[in-house]
Amino acid sequence: MGKQETEMLKGTLEGIVLAILFARRAYGYEITAWLRDQGFSDIAEGTVYAVLVRIEQRGLVDVEKVPSEKGPPRKVYSLNDQGREQLDEFWRTWSFLTERLSQLRTEHADSPDQGEK
Template sequence: MGKQMTEMLKGTLEGIVLAVLAGRSAYGYEITAWLREQGFSDIAEGTIYALLVRIEKRELVDVEKVPSEKGPPRKVYSLNAQGRQYLDEFWKTWRFLSERLEQLHETGGR
């Protein structure tokens, strides 16, 4: 991934992770693995774990500790009502920006 892609991803990764959690509950490694399967191959696990800590502190997710066969319990994250509201706002913002960028691309700023 190039530097430009990395920078753009930083601004949208929170919304991407919340969108993943809107579909299903998951723990950090599952989210990272799914993102890599979708082509986000350069995303580090540490980046996802740090983001999960932030959205947990902001109370956008509920967390359940689930026993693990290998080591300590896993923290499984699920989107709560506050997180759904935040995600709805993210999608509205995304639509606004993508429409404006597409217009700019098509018209060349004219």
């Protein structure tokens, strides 16, 4: 993953985690593994845990400790009503940005002096 892609991912990772938790409840390692399976191979487990701590502190998720076969109990996260509202806001913002970027890209491609300084 390139530097620009990594930086862009950092800016959207919270929304991505909320979207994952909208689909199903999960614990940190499951979220990290899913992201890696989707091609985000450079995601560090610690990065996902930092996002989970942040969204838990903001009251966007409910947390349940469940026994683990290996080691201490796991914290399983599920999206609550406040988290769903935040996810809806993320999707509205994402739609706005993608529409504007597509428009900018189209205008840039149609520009007669494309590439000139």
